Amino acid sequence: EVQLVESGGGLVQAGGSLRLSCAASGFTVDDYVIGWFRQAPGKEREGVSCISSSDGSTYYADSVKGRFTISRDNAKNTVYLQMNSLKPEDTAIYYCARMAPWSSWSLFPSSYDTWGQGTQVTVSS
Numbered sequence: 001e002v003q004l005v006e007s008g009g010g011l012v013q014a015g016g017s018l019r020l021s022c023a024a025s026g027f028t029v030d031d032y033v034i035g036w037f038r039q040a041p042g043k044e045r046e047g048v049s050c051i052s053s054s055d056g057s058t059y060y061a062d063s064v065k066g067r068f069t070i071s072r073d074n075a076k077n078t079v080y081l082q083m084n085s086l087k088p089e090d091t092a093i094y095y096c097a098r099m100a101p102w103s104s105w106s107l108f109p110s111s112y113d114t115w116g117q118g119t120q121v122t123v124s125s
Contacts, residue, residue: 002026009119020081022096033099038092047107086123093118
């Protein structure tokens with residue numbers, strides 16, 4: 001079964017750091033674009049970052065650029081999101097997702113066909 005499982009969320013003070021993990025099974029992460037998304041209460045799901053399947057090229061939303069870093073460990077079949085200098089507005093449920101094979105490069109949720117269950121990140125002020 002194709003599956004993604006997020007972990008690493010928690011409660012952190014503003015200015016702190018967390019590293020989220022996205023463990024994949026049923027497929028190899030370097031064969032697909034993998035994205036990180038977040039959704040705060042009452043808001044639409046927002047693209048955060050993604051990493052390519054080929055050369056490892058990365059993309060970041062302006063809101064997290066310079067603070068977050070996406071990476072993958074092919075041996076562990078896992079994608080990570082290192083989050084530094086966290087702000088209260090980063091509070092959300094964070095999801096990882098696999099891009100659909102028929103989709104072109106994007107950070108739109110509709111381009112992704114498999115989603116994890118999410119992990120809560122709460123940043124206190």
